[in-house]
Amino acid sequence: MSRQIINLTVNGDRHEIAVAPNQTLLEVLRDELGLSGTKRGCTSGACGVCTVQQEDGRAVLSCLALAVEWDGRAVTTIEGIAEPGQLHPVQAAFLEYGAVQCGFCTPGLIMTAKALLDTDPTPDEAAINEAMAGAICRCTGHIKVKIAIREAVQQALREREPDAAPT
Amino acid sequence: MQLPSFEYLRPATLREGLDWLSEPGTDTAVVAGGSDLLVNMKLGLVTPKRLVSICDLPGMQDVTEDADGGLRIGAGCKLTDLLQHETVTGNYPALADAIRAVGSQHVRNMGTLGGNLCLPTRCWYTNQSEQWRESRQPCFKTDGELCHVIKSSARCHSLNSSDTAPALIALGASVTLASRDGTRELPVADLYFDDGVDYMTMRPGEILTEIHLPPPTGVSAFIKVAQRNGLDYAAGTIAGWFDGAAARLVLGSIGSHPVSLPKAADLVVAGGLGTKTIDAAADAARADLGEVSNLFSPPGYKRRLARSLVRRVLEQLADLQGGGK
Numbered sequence: 001m002s003r004q005i006i007n008l009t010v011n012g013d014r015h016e017i018a019v020a021p022n023q024t025l026l027e028v029l030r031d032e033l034g035l036s037g038t039k040r041g042c043t044s045g046a047c048g049v050c051t052v053q054q055e056d057g058r059a060v061l062s063c064l065a066l067a068v069e070w071d072g073r074a075v076t077t078i079e080g081i082a083e084p085g086q087l088h089p090v091q092a093a094f095l096e097y098g099a100v101q102c103g104f105c106t107p108g109l110i111m112t113a114k115a116l117l118d119t120d121p122t123p124d125e126a127a128i129n130e131a132m133a134g135a136i137c138r139c140t141g142h143i144k145v146k147i148a149i150r151e152a153v154q155q156a157l158r159e160r161e162p163d164a165a166p167t
Numbered sequence: 168m169q170l171p172s173f174e175y176l177r178p179a180t181l182r183e184g185l186d187w188l189s190e191p192g193t194d195t196a197v198v199a200g201g202s203d204l205l206v207n208m209k210l211g212l213v214t215p216k217r218l219v220s221i222c223d224l225p226g227m228q229d230v231t232e233d234a235d236g237g238l239r240i241g242a243g244c245k246l247t248d249l250l251q252h253e254t255v256t257g258n259y260p261a262l263a264d265a266i267r268a269v270g271s272q273h274v275r276n277m278g279t280l281g282g283n284l285c286l287p288t289r290c291w292y293t294n295q296s297e298q299w300r301e302s303r304q305p306c307f308k309t310d311g312e313l314c315h316v317i318k319s320s321a322r323c324h325s326l327n328s329s330d331t332a333p334a335l336i337a338l339g340a341s342v343t344l345a346s347r348d349g350t351r352e353l354p355v356a357d358l359y360f361d362d363g364v365d366y367m368t369m370r371p372g373e374i375l376t377e378i379h380l381p382p383p384t385g386v387s388a389f390i391k392v393a394q395r396n397g398l399d400y401a402a403g404t405i406a407g408w409f410d411g412a413a414a415r416l417v418l419g420s421i422g423s424h425p426v427s428l429p430k431a432a433d434l435v436v437a438g439g440l441g442t443k444t445i446d447a448a449a450d451a452a453r454a455d456l457g458e459v460s461n462l463f464s465p466p467g468y469k470r471r472l473a474r475s476l477v478r479r480v481l482e483q484l485a486d487l488q489g490g491g492k
């Protein structure tokens with residue numbers, strides 16, 4: 001099938017890419033742009049390792065997004081959530097609290113958690129569970145993931161209101 | 168898994184989309200959010216040669232209040248967006264809870280209400296990889312002549328697992344179906360056949376463009392039971408609605424179509440939401456249910472589940488009504 005040129009902004013950089021109708025956003029990110037931080041897991045919407053953020057900050061599954069539908073749009077991947085050499089607060093918390101085992105799910109979990117915090121900076125337990133339900137760790141390390149997310153929330157609160165945040 | 172090849176079409180108008188959809192011999196399918204269709208295409212269960220994308224069509228993402236107090240929802244509205252509408256969450260709690268029950272946050276960010284209503288039926292034996300399916304004989308769903316679930320059956324028993332369909336039926340919603348010949352309005356209750364292969368009453372060349380909710384009356388609730396709380400298909404769902412004069416109870420994910428429970432609902436209309444009536448309605452649900460298959464769970468479990476779902480949803484309705492008697 002004939003390819004089509006799309007204009008896709010990835011982490012602020014504009015790309016002009018020729019894509020086939022049956023190419024997913026995941027395939028374009030990994031195979032065309034070499035951004036392999038976004039992982040290829042189930043490729044059927046069941047695991048969340050391919051999570052990226054769309055313009056409004058919401059988490060979407062790149063394995064179920066057609067690249068042609070992303071013409072003129074912008075996506076944020078794990079490679080773009082912090083300045084080079086820096087860590088995003090969620091990444092820092094994952095590191096600090098050992099929320100990483102083999103690491104395969106980590107980009108998807110971090111993007112999912114970041115998407116949650118971008119829309120709701122102070123999620124309660126139920127909101128964390130709901131948001132994270134679609135991002136699955138094959139090493140089953142979900143407890144530490146939750147601890148890390150909770151801590152990232154607390155950290156952000158402490159930075160915003162140094163005196164008011166509970167410790 | 169990779170997608171098979173296809174041609175991707177983005178119509179500028181509904182008319183153009185309808186024209187493309189009904190071009191003979193083109194094997195064209197409609198795609199909205201894609202979160203289900205693309206999975207089934209990757210599995211090789213459906214192999215359309217062309218996809219017509221309808222999400223960007225004018226009006227497809229609109230939510231408008233009707234002059235009569237009802238609500239019109241464009242079929243292309245993302246599920247997450249609908250939960251931001253006070254009118255949806257405040258006036259139609261059964262629909263809001265059904266939407267929250269769909270997939271995961273990720274899936275709700277991508278999937279649409281129209282797409283969830285058109286969700287293909289699914290089965291343990293067919294919704295698998297091609298290699299997995301090849302280890303068995305083809306079944307009704309894969310151009311064979313048998314059903315792996317009930318070997319003696321003359322039809323396919325795959326399940327309708329739409330979470331929003333039971334809620335919309337309970338709420339008395341209807342849909343607008345557009346075709347080249349015009350549009351028709353159909354109650355959501357009449358949108359499904361009790362058949363795993365031929366599961367929708369939509370005709371070839373039709374596009375579901377809008378969902379229409381009647382003005383909010385009475386109380387409504389939705390419950391989903393699944394093995395895990397997030398990102399799972401239901402073992403069973405129920406939606407209930409009661410306004411004092413009429414009631415509707417609808418089970419989902421139990422059969423090839425959403426199953427209405429008229430006997431149980433009639434008992435509620437006659438006797439209200441007291442504990443005695445709730446007991447009787449829960450018992451009646453087993454009779455309403457008729458034959459159930461052993462797909463995903465044993466029939467005995469499904470019957471007990473149906474009974475307990477009826478009880479639970481009626482207790483919720485009684486609470487909402489303010490105690491009930």
Ligand code: FES
Nearest residue numbers: 041042043048063
């Ligand atoms: S790879 Fe996309 S959800 Fe698993």
Ligand code: FES
Nearest residue numbers: 101103137138139
């Ligand atoms: S750390 Fe191994 S999959 Fe999550």
